[in-house]
Amino acid sequence: MRLKCPLCGDRDAREFHYRGAAKLMERPEAGAGEAAFYDYVYLRENPVGANSELWFHELGCRAWLCVSRDVSSHEILSVELADAVKRGQA
Amino acid sequence: MSRLAKGGLIARDRPVRFRFDGRELTGFEGDTLASALLAHDVRLVGRSFKYHRPRGILCAGSEEPNALVKIGEGGASTPNIRATTQEIYQGLIAHSQNRFPSLRFDLMAVNDLMAPFFSAGFYYKTFMWPAAFWERFYEPMIRRAAGLGALSGAPDLARYDKGFAYCDLLIIGAGPAGLMAALAAGRAGLDVLVADEDFEAGGRLNSETLELDGAPARDWLTTTLAELSSMENVRLMTRTTVTGAYDGGIYGAVERVSHHLGDAPDAVPLEVFWRITARRVILASGAIERPIAFADNDRPGIMMASAVRSYVNRFAVAPGRDVSIFTNNDEGLRTARDLVAAGIGVVAVIDTRADVAADDEFLHLRGAEVIATKGRLGLREITVRASEQTRGQTRGQIQRIKTDCLVVSGGWNPSVHLSCHLGARPVWREDIAAFIAARGAVPGMVVAGAACGEMSAGAALGSGLAAAKTVMAALGGKVARLRAPKAGEEGVKISAFWHVRGGKGRAWLDFSNDVTVKDVALAHRENFRSVEHMKRYTTLGMAPDQGKLANMGALAVMADLTGRSVPETGTTTFRPPYTPVSMGVLGAHGRGVDFAPVRRVPSHELARELGAEMVEAGLWMRPAWYPRAGESHWRQSCDREALMVRQRVGISDVTSLGKIDVQGPDAAVFLDRVYANMISTLKVGRVRYAVMLREDGMVLDDGTVARFGARHFVVTTTTAAAGEVLRHLDFCAQVLWPDLDVMFTSVTEQWAQFAVAGPKSRELMSALCDAEITDEAFAFMGCGEVRLGSLVARLFRISFSGERAYEIAVPAEYGDGLVRLLDQEAARLGGGWYGMEALNVLRLEKGYVTHAELDGRVTADDVGLGAMVSAKKDCVGKVMSQREGLVCAERLQLVGLKPAGASKQLLGGAHLFNLGDEPVRQNDQGHITSQCFSPHLGHPIAQAMVLRGRSRIGETVRMVDHLREVQTLCEICSPVFIDPDGGRLRG
Numbered sequence A: 001m002r003l004k005c006p007l008c009g010d011r012d013a014r015e016f017h018y019r020g021a022a023k024l025m026e027r028p029e030a031g032a033g034e035a036a037f038y039d040y041v042y043l044r045e046n047p048v049g050a051n052s053e054l055w056f057h058e059l060g061c062r063a064w065l066c067v068s069r070d071v072s073s074h075e076i077l078s079v080e081l082a083d084a085v086k087r088g089q090a
Numbered sequence B: 001m002s003r004l005a006k007g008g009l010i011a012r013d014r015p016v017r018f019r020f021d022g023r024e025l026t027g028f029e030g031d032t033l034a035s036a037l038l039a040h041d042v043r044l045v046g047r048s049f050k051y052h053r054p055r056g057i058l059c060a061g062s063e064e065p066n067a068l069v070k071i072g073e074g075g076a077s078t079p080n081i082r083a084t085t086q087e088i089y090q091g092l093i094a095h096s097q098n099r100f101p102s103l104r105f106d107l108m109a110v111n112d113l114m115a116p117f118f119s120a121g122f123y124y125k126t127f128m129w130p131a132a133f134w135e136r137f138y139e140p141m142i143r144r145a146a147g148l149g150a151l152s153g154a155p156d157l158a159r160y161d162k163g164f165a166y167c168d169l170l171i172i173g174a175g176p177a178g179l180m181a182a183l184a185a186g187r188a189g190l191d192v193l194v195a196d197e198d199f200e201a202g203g204r205l206n207s208e209t210l211e212l213d214g215a216p217a218r219d220w221l222t223t224t225l226a227e228l229s230s231m232e233n234v235r236l237m238t239r240t241t242v243t244g245a246y247d248g249g250i251y252g253a254v255e256r257v258s259h260h261l262g263d264a265p266d267a268v269p270l271e272v273f274w275r276i277t278a279r280r281v282i283l284a285s286g287a288i289e290r291p292i293a294f295a296d297n298d299r300p301g302i303m304m305a306s307a308v309r310s311y312v313n314r315f316a317v318a319p320g321r322d323v324s325i326f327t328n329n330d331e332g333l334r335t336a337r338d339l340v341a342a343g344i345g346v347v348a349v350i351d352t353r354a355d356v357a358a359d360d361e362f363l364h365l366r367g368a369e370v371i372a373t374k375g376r377l378g379l380r381e382i383t384v385r386a387s388e389q390t391r392g393q394t395r396g397q398i399q400r401i402k403t404d405c406l407v408v409s410g411g412w413n414p415s416v417h418l419s420c421h422l423g424a425r426p427v428w429r430e431d432i433a434a435f436i437a438a439r440g441a442v443p444g445m446v447v448a449g450a451a452c453g454e455m456s457a458g459a460a461l462g463s464g465l466a467a468a469k470t471v472m473a474a475l476g477g478k479v480a481r482l483r484a485p486k487a488g489e490e491g492v493k494i495s496a497f498w499h500v501r502g503g504k505g506r507a508w509l510d511f512s513n514d515v516t517v518k519d520v521a522l523a524h525r526e527n528f529r530s531v532e533h534m535k536r537y538t539t540l541g542m543a544p545d546q547g548k549l550a551n552m553g554a555l556a557v558m559a560d561l562t563g564r565s566v567p568e569t570g571t572t573t574f575r576p577p578y579t580p581v582s583m584g585v586l587g588a589h590g591r592g593v594d595f596a597p598v599r600r601v602p603s604h605e606l607a608r609e610l611g612a613e614m615v616e617a618g619l620w621m622r623p624a625w626y627p628r629a630g631e632s633h634w635r636q637s638c639d640r641e642a643l644m645v646r647q648r649v650g651i652s653d654v655t656s657l658g659k660i661d662v663q664g665p666d667a668a669v670f671l672d673r674v675y676a677n678m679i680s681t682l683k684v685g686r687v688r689y690a691v692m693l694r695e696d697g698m699v700l701d702d703g704t705v706a707r708f709g710a711r712h713f714v715v716t717t718t719t720a721a722a723g724e725v726l727r728h729l730d731f732c733a734q735v736l737w738p739d740l741d742v743m744f745t746s747v748t749e750q751w752a753q754f755a756v757a758g759p760k761s762r763e764l765m766s767a768l769c770d771a772e773i774t775d776e777a778f779a780f781m782g783c784g785e786v787r788l789g790s791l792v793a794r795l796f797r798i799s800f801s802g803e804r805a806y807e808i809a810v811p812a813e814y815g816d817g818l819v820r821l822l823d824q825e826a827a828r829l830g831g832g833w834y835g836m837e838a839l840n841v842l843r844l845e846k847g848y849v850t851h852a853e854l855d856g857r858v859t860a861d862d863v864g865l866g867a868m869v870s871a872k873k874d875c876v877g878k879v880m881s882q883r884e885g886l887v888c889a890e891r892l893q894l895v896g897l898k899p900a901g902a903s904k905q906l907l908g909g910a911h912l913f914n915l916g917d918e919p920v921r922q923n924d925q926g927h928i929t930s931q932c933f934s935p936h937l938g939h940p941i942a943q944a945m946v947l948r949g950r951s952r953i954g955e956t957v958r959m960v961d962h963l964r965e966v967q968t969l970c971e972i973c974s975p976v977f978i979d980p981d982g983g984r985l986r987g
């Protein structure tokens, strides 16, 4: 599998570390309570088709990436820098 | 000799001498081992897997199920090489396999007589009882009797390598379709890689008597190959099998670089495993001819028709003198004509088709079937049943035919394997009675030629050109005006025919694994009716050839039995690799010094000079202990080193601990959020012990945070977690809080860092540095810069031993210099180096934790660090660390243990039980995480995680190690065994 890092271009999947669902970007506020954190830490959608994920270009530019991947075909639909997405610039 | 007087692609002026089972033989350059053996009338080349049936050469390619041999001797030998793909070279040594004592007389052939006991599923039935017999008797017996070639048992001397290739277009197969596509794409300027498993490109153009544009096909082939090799953008890789298709246009391929060289230079690998990344792929893998199942169809001398044409036309070898042919399609007559043209006698063509036009040139028996064969070590005779139409009734007429070679053609199976590796199923085509690759089966892959059912040379050439145009359209290029040459050849007409009914002997489907039509029928009777069940019950298709010849026949038999059609019956799953791949090439460079990179600490050289034993810590090599004269056991060195630190001074290399430099206006805020304790209140010039949590509330790592400026911190991590912590910080900075203005980078390799510990450590540091190191300037947990001449170093007053201690860091290039200075100064004070073992003893005596305790399942409170989680701010993991169940008393808590009875042994990983309780899981009270002998206290000590441990100080528990069968009574105590008030630490 290959991922197109916005900074490094088309790279082999072995350069990347897979973290999990992109939901991890939305950390609750400190006062949101245990239930909100429980949901954030443990509960995940299990979609067929496109899934938003976080990947880390650990053996490259060390950018955290927001990747949309079709989990049934492994097709990579989009790759964006996570910090740009978080800042609403993507 | 059965070498034909003329013809073929062998170099008759270059004879090659080789040995087979000790016999000296001669072939020619261009021969495979199989063709060279056939040229010497060697027909018996192996014994079958289960029944040890005599077997000969069946095919001429990588699908060969029978002719597996061992090449070479000793550690340089490779078993299970197909004689049909192995090129001969001067001095080649080959041995037949799976026979005892000899190929012609094999004692294990008694299995053949026992066949009724070895039918499908026999493993499951015969050897069920008694259970103890399995390991002692049945399994060794089966392993001895059944099998392929044996490994030498010696280390593999071969060199293997890995390769990475990138191209616009990967073409798999250099037959007519593949070469035509390569020509078109190459002329259009694409970066093209063509891979073919043969050592000659050309596919069937090399083995058929075809004409293209009115001239021999070889002419077109020669011209085309010359043009392709002149193109810089086209790379032709022969001896290269594409073994698997993977996501994202990645293909695995094995190149056999020097299997065909007797004297390859040392630097040349035996094989290379290629990872090819291609934007587009044309699968032009051709087709494999399939056999027909009939009684005793496995005798040496029975061969596939395409293989026979290959041996006659390409290798100039006559496979027999009186050849008979059994066919259900036009390939039978084609083969007969090629044989006659080469001067070889054809005694009969047995055609299952009753309605086909008679060919008067041969004895052409139509509507006929081979029902029996004779000749144990080589075919002598066949029995044919020809049907005769009289007054609307069909009558069988039996006749015997003397023949030494029976050629079989059951039609063609397109090689769809690679198109199915991502999960697609092939689709059925009734007109050729075969499965072809489905359209769009693999993203970016176009199928051409016989692989998609274009069975004639002309159609294959045309489809190769069309495939190249499809690829060019997708990649945005243009194909130059190009025409595929015209071929006279017609498509093959076939009438599906899979197996002869009612023969007497066993009709073999899977030659590799010895599976018969009867075995499939038995599986069906016993209700293993899905093809996947049938496959596993009979083991059909599970041999090294992966059922390339067998699967279709078995499907057809199963379809017959269930009353379904072949496509309804379905295929089994195609999985990589296409052909067997050696473990050696998959693991290339994965052994010995190449297994993993090595990280060496700055004191590595001196440690070696001092004879230190090294220990691996991740990729790091760290000195474990430094033996001195008279010390023969590691404990002697370790005890001495630990006492040396407590009494005088010791130095230790701590460079491998992770160091991260954190800077920026928001650095303090950032560290407050990632560490559980408060960092922002830390004063410049001070160090704080800090704990980092995972978001689920468990401890991720611990370390120190030193503040060198308002916006500048240096944090340390444990050696083991350095990578994970940096990744976590990157996550927090980029994904959670990109608005914080903070930058950080790992500086682990940039600083050489050493711990100097013991009562005399201040004296040592003062001698080392330009100015005296005072307690005013460097109080406990202070940090700052010091000068060593022109060199500026960082000094930290931190301790992992419980003694007054310092850590000094210098830029890495000065590491070795500082190491030698430290060594001299320590020696002057009666001190010296201490390694990882003593370091562990010192930290256990003082009650400090490592990742043996912080194993990912503990909270800060569990290890006695609960007070460090600041109440005044949020941090990663804080909310979840306060969950019910994590804050209750019913948790394992860190305590110390010391022996309280006669046995003094404390063992890491051993479990603890209340006195009087049975030592079973249900009564578990906890476990020992670390232990050592404390030379300071004179007895073993341990850290343990014990249920409600902190409230049980003084209690006695029983340690039980079921594995090592040790029991010890222990007293639960504080994990701090020395200096609980910290007097030594503060000085």
Ligand SMILES: [Zn+2]
Residues within 6 Å of the ligand: A005, A006, A007, A008, A009, A057, A060, A061, A062, A063
């Ligand atoms: Zn990158």
